[in-house]
Structures are given as C-alpha cells and as structure tokens.
Amino acid sequence: MTTDSKLEGQCLCGTVTVRIVPPDPHVDACHCRMCQRWGGSALLSLRMVTDPDITGTEHIGRYASSDWAERGFCRQCGTHLFFFYKPKASYSFTAGLFGGAADFTMTEEIFIDEKPGYYDFAGERERLTGPEVMAKFGVGNS
Numbered sequence: 001m002t003t004d005s006k007l008e009g010q011c012l013c014g015t016v017t018v019r020i021v022p023p024d025p026h027v028d029a030c031h032c033r034m035c036q037r038w039g040g041s042a043l044l045s046l047r048m049v050t051d052p053d054i055t056g057t058e059h060i061g062r063y064a065s066s067d068w069a070e071r072g073f074c075r076q077c078g079t080h081l082f083f084f085y086k087p088k089a090s091y092s093f094t095a096g097l098f099g100g101a102a103d104f105t106m107t108e109e110i111f112i113d114e115k116p117g118y119y120d121f122a123g124e125r126e127r128l129t130g131p132e133v134m135a136k137f138g139v140g141n142s
Helices: 031-038 132-139
Strands: 007-010 017-020 027-029 041-047 051-056 058-065 070-072 080-085 090-093 105-110 126-127
Touching: 017 090, 031 041, 041 080, 080 126
Parallel strands: 027 105, 105 126
Antiparallel strands: 007 017, 017 051, 027 041, 041 090, 058 070, 070 080, 080 090
C-alpha cells in the first residue's frame, strides 16, 4: 500500500463510515489504563489524520476523556471509532475499522508502564512510558 491510498472502514452496524488516507502503513498500541477500560485491552490505532471523511456523524457520540482528548464511538452499535487529540485537531482511528490495514506493521507502543502482564506483542519497536509520552506530546496528565 502506498501512503496515498484511501482506506474505508465502518462501524459494526454500518451507520458510520470513515475514509482516510493514512500518513503511513503503521499501527500503534496504547496500553494506558483509560484505553484498557475503554476497550478491554490495548487500543490499536492508525497514525493521526486531520482530514477524515466521515459519514453518519449524527450517530457518533464523543466522550471528553481528558482536557486534551475525546473518544468517539457509534451510538447505534457501540463500536469504538477514534481517539481525538484536541491540541492538533487530529483523529487516530481504531485499526480494526479498516480491512485494508491488515498488512500494516506495529511501530510504537505507548504507556508501556501501564501494560498488564497478561499479554505482550511480539517484535521490536519503540516503547514509551507514560511520562515519556506526555513529554513527547507536551500534555498534562488530565
């Protein structure tokens, strides 16, 4: 896949459709406690984009999970759709929405210090602790 290829994905019930051009063919994993509580495990998502084409927006619920982020979900079926980073107005969509992302590689794990011991992802990649992530993105612990 080239980085100018558009991906299309949908929620479980099909009322929300997302079309994006990912900046690169990578998946990242967030192990923070909030992601674990939201989805039961690590959040696997594509790199952030600022210009998604989303249809069915009237079916999207948003939860302000911190002063600097929101989480989006389909109000019809509950599918987790995105993490929205307010300072950059950018979306990080869940990898599972897009069948075309199946061959992407995982390149980063964040909040590795909050990862529970009952799972591990194979392979070598950058792994950042919570404080390292906060320093990298310049945000508080809200």
